[in-house]
Amino acid sequence: MGESLFAARGYAGVGMREIAASVGLSKSSLFHHFPTKLVFYGEVLDRALERLERALCEETEHPGAPAEQLDHWIASIVGTLAESAPVARLLLRSMVDEDPFPPIEFEPEGRESMPFERRLEAVIDRFRRLLEHGIEEGVFRPVSVGDAIQTTIGAIVFHFASGDLGEALIGEPIFSGSAVERRRQEVSNFIRRGLLA
Amino acid sequence: MGESLFAARGYAGVGMREIAASVGLSKSSLFHHFPTKLVFYGEVLDRALERLERALCEETEHPGAPAEQLDHWIASIVGTLAESAPVARLLLRSMVDEDPFPPIEFEPEGRESMPFERRLEAVIDRFRRLLEHGIEEGVFRPVSVGDAIQTTIGAIVFHFASGDLGEALIGEPIFSGSAVERRRQEVSNFIRRGLLA
DNA sequence: GTCTATACGATGATAGAC
């Protein structure tokens, strides 16, 4: 709900009217469920990130060598981003935009609503530990971990957020089965080569 | 003019009033110089991309082995993006946003106003030729060229557009001298390893 | 929960004085 709209035009680019209309509701009805546009946006972001987090948990629970875990991790993210087109754009926006996150609320009830930024940090932290572990074991090069994470995020997320430009570049729809599978392989190769000692 | 504002909040997130005020003008005066907000935005994008294009031309004119050209290319882009903070965000937005480009105008006078998208295509096409040339020579792996370009763009541009998140990840300001130089090296290593046969 | 009606500031854009 609202995902594809926010993904396409950003937070400020979509009005509550349009979002409501897109699901066959009245604007006022939307405000009955969400007190504020910012809160609503935060919930949309959170739901998208939650899917990614869940996929990551399933895939990375069973431990293994860092290089294999890395591959599982990449496959899991690529798979999740490929599942629904708006997610990558939404995620990229949330990382590039200046601020528009709802402030930490007072947890009106015992909601499990982890704020969006904390959720993102958690995902990234798990990846950081994977890299550090691999470097300690000597299987990964002693790269700058922060930079490696940035490179990985950029390489994976940007592609699925690049819309027409990306489609023009690779010569077929980004979300077609063949393009997704090739992307998984290419990214996996690239990052493994970049990291392995 | 308007670069940092658009970079921070996107096309729809900034009003002409605010832009005008930020340069000590009245909104109406802005509309005297630019017929439409979309045209103005296009001009802002174009100027940013023009700087990147110019830097790229200087750096890549003198030919050499593909691997060295690649390094020059990366250094040139990293240097340009590091020069002014808004550029990377602006560029990333232009690639992620849905549409907001001014339509091809009738070239009211003999202006050199290459439309933004064409300029971007030109830059990317030069990179594509570099990769294809390297693959033909056997110095690069036979990667999917489109995917390699996507990976490179994502790795380079996203980092300098990631603001607070990136700063938290690498533990120092993104645009500090040391962070920029390290980034250049890390990206260079990563991509060279990913591409070299 | 959903709606209509309304409030009111901000938006992009225009007209016209200087």
Added chain:
DNA sequence: GTCTATCATCGTATAGAC
């Protein structure tokens, strides 16, 4: 070229009927 109105429209948000 710059300004001060002014315009219609859209923005978020609220009140209250059903």
